[in-house]
Amino acid sequence: MNVERGGAWHPLVELALARLREFVREPEAMFWAFIFPILMSVTLAIAFPGGGSKPVLVAIESGTGADRVREALQHAPGVTIRDVGAGNEARALREGDIHLLVIPTTPPTYRFDPVRDESRVARLVVDDALKHAAGRTEPWAAREDPVQLPGSRYVDWLIPGIVGLNIMGTSMWGIGFAIVQSRMRKLLKRLVASPMLKREYLLAQVGGRLVLLAPEAGVPLLFGVWVLGLPLRGSIAATSMVCLVGALAFGGIGLLLASRARTFEAISGLMNLTMVPMWVLSGVFFSSSNFPQAVQPLIHALPLTALVDALRSVVLDGAGLAAVSRELAILAGWGLGGFAIALRIFRWT
Amino acid sequence: MTGINCTNLIKRYGDVVAVDRLSFQVGRGECFGLLGPNGAGKTTTIEILEGLLEPDAGEVQILGMTWRGHDRELRQRIGVQLQETQLAEKLTVEETLRLFRSFYHRGRTIDELLGLVELESKRRSWVGKLSGGQRQRLAVACALAGDPDLLFLDEPTTGLDPQSRRQLWQLLAQFRSQGGTVLLTTHYMDEAETLCDRVAIVDHGKVMAEGSPRQLIATLGAPRVVTHQGTLEDVFVALTGRHLRDE
Numbered sequence: 001m002n003v004e005r006g007g008a009w010h011p012l013v014e015l016a017l018a019r020l021r022e023f024v025r026e027p028e029a030m031f032w033a034f035i036f037p038i039l040m041s042v043t044l045a046i047a048f049p050g051g052g053s054k055p056v057l058v059a060i061e062s063g064t065g066a067d068r069v070r071e072a073l074q075h076a077p078g079v080t081i082r083d084v085g086a087g088n089e090a091r092a093l094r095e096g097d098i099h100l101l102v103i104p105t106t107p108p109t110y111r112f113d114p115v116r117d118e119s120r121v122a123r124l125v126v127d128d129a130l131k132h133a134a135g136r137t138e139p140w141a142a143r144e145d146p147v148q149l150p151g152s153r154y155v156d157w158l159i160p161g162i163v164g165l166n167i168m169g170t171s172m173w174g175i176g177f178a179i180v181q182s183r184m185r186k187l188l189k190r191l192v193a194s195p196m197l198k199r200e201y202l203l204a205q206v207g208g209r210l211v212l213l214a215p216e217a218g219v220p221l222l223f224g225v226w227v228l229g230l231p232l233r234g235s236i237a238a239t240s241m242v243c244l245v246g247a248l249a250f251g252g253i254g255l256l257l258a259s260r261a262r263t264f265e266a267i268s269g270l271m272n273l274t275m276v277p278m279w280v281l282s283g284v285f286f287s288s289s290n291f292p293q294a295v296q297p298l299i300h301a302l303p304l305t306a307l308v309d310a311l312r313s314v315v316l317d318g319a320g321l322a323a324v325s326r327e328l329a330i331l332a333g334w335g336l337g338g339f340a341i342a343l344r345i346f347r348w349t
Numbered sequence: 350m351t352g353i354n355c356t357n358l359i360k361r362y363g364d365v366v367a368v369d370r371l372s373f374q375v376g377r378g379e380c381f382g383l384l385g386p387n388g389a390g391k392t393t394t395i396e397i398l399e400g401l402l403e404p405d406a407g408e409v410q411i412l413g414m415t416w417r418g419h420d421r422e423l424r425q426r427i428g429v430q431l432q433e434t435q436l437a438e439k440l441t442v443e444e445t446l447r448l449f450r451s452f453y454h455r456g457r458t459i460d461e462l463l464g465l466v467e468l469e470s471k472r473r474s475w476v477g478k479l480s481g482g483q484r485q486r487l488a489v490a491c492a493l494a495g496d497p498d499l500l501f502l503d504e505p506t507t508g509l510d511p512q513s514r515r516q517l518w519q520l521l522a523q524f525r526s527q528g529g530t531v532l533l534t535t536h537y538m539d540e541a542e543t544l545c546d547r548v549a550i551v552d553h554g555k556v557m558a559e560g561s562p563r564q565l566i567a568t569l570g571a572p573r574v575v576t577h578q579g580t581l582e583d584v585f586v587a588l589t590g591r592h593l594r595d596e
Binding site: 004006008010011025026187189190192194 | 396399400401402421424425429431433434435436437439440444447448449450451452453454456457458459460461462475491494495
């Protein structure tokens, strides 16, 4: 009990507690914070199974010679034949239901989209199988040495990305919506009519959420470790520190986005405008090196890129904090910058 | 020393002049009422006095200080209840009071505040579950958290049942008995007659008349008061007209 404040704690603590209480009393918010990342990880784990290579999906157009092609491909390793029905081939190719269509001409014709990696693989596998069936003599039968290192699978690479995505999403939505709601309810106006310090209010909005960071980042991470066999090579301390700095960065950005918005529509628009480009650019689902060299500096300055890169270094490569200091500095810059600008331009009334 | 001293306040919103050279004084320990139809400029005026709005022109002194340069000190010494504030629905009554109490260096304990507004039994109820009267009492308790010298109340009893109104009146009487100063706005003339030492009737951002309720009623003159005892409501309607004011 604090006698000076009539039984209340320091305003920073009371503000952060209020923030936290409102959040945990909102069941929907809990869903997005904890259940959503697990569902996402499970879905991705099913979509990208760890062991073995995926078969290539092939359809054969009907016509003379189709049976011969089918005969040859039926027993070829790594090939699955799909019957899509006459006239549906173009649609099946577009939807990814098949990777390649074989037209039984002599020699055979392959119809596929060369932009898709799996279609290019399908072309090689199918061509190899058909040539072998046609009686090609093989110069050698190479030995294969398949690598199954934990930590090198797609799903291992993906999970730190999902953790980063979850930290970004929960920090920004949580802070943004709560502030806009308080503004719409004129609660902010009532608070600035009291002796509350504005910076303490903004700090508490970010700080109140940090308590939730442990489950928000920990749940998908532990799910990865226990269920999907993700190797956690870095120290718990370094991993936590990266998550913490990441949450502070997105907290600052969340404050900035919410600093003027007066409606849920406005804040949703701003949030999506900020987050959707990072979903694509920051290398969560596929490597950001796919983008042109010219935009790489921009991509690496994005907070989500910095967070995901730092998490991957720590979790997958066992890097220490010194090795990711550049990423941490970028994150701190976003957090502090967002906070400072928000404090200046914040709309209280 | 005066509680409130405002001179020639002007506030424009685009072409609309919400407050038009408005002046009045409130002495320490006095209860002063701003009366006026919807859109008369009462809320704009009270928010300027509370330091939430910047006037386009005019001077404001609160407890002998200006807002510029004394913001921190003044905020510790005034209590505010705003017309539209909805407190966080998912915090309990006690949590809400703790939050507001934490901002003040001095003041009552949480238990005293709960007792003052008779919300002890609702201590652990969510604000969202309270009735209108209970919410309003909580809002007043938040305004009283720092044991203020000056209390601003913007339509504190609008929409309340008679019991809740009277309970708030009692609370204000108690606050004043300890030397507190009150500025309130209201639509209810009986409320103004009961609570206020002096009132100003405001319309179109100007003070139309100012004085004690009794003085204002007396200015109506004898001929108007034939069927019933003159009331402040008669004064109000005489000054602001009979047409409806839809916002």
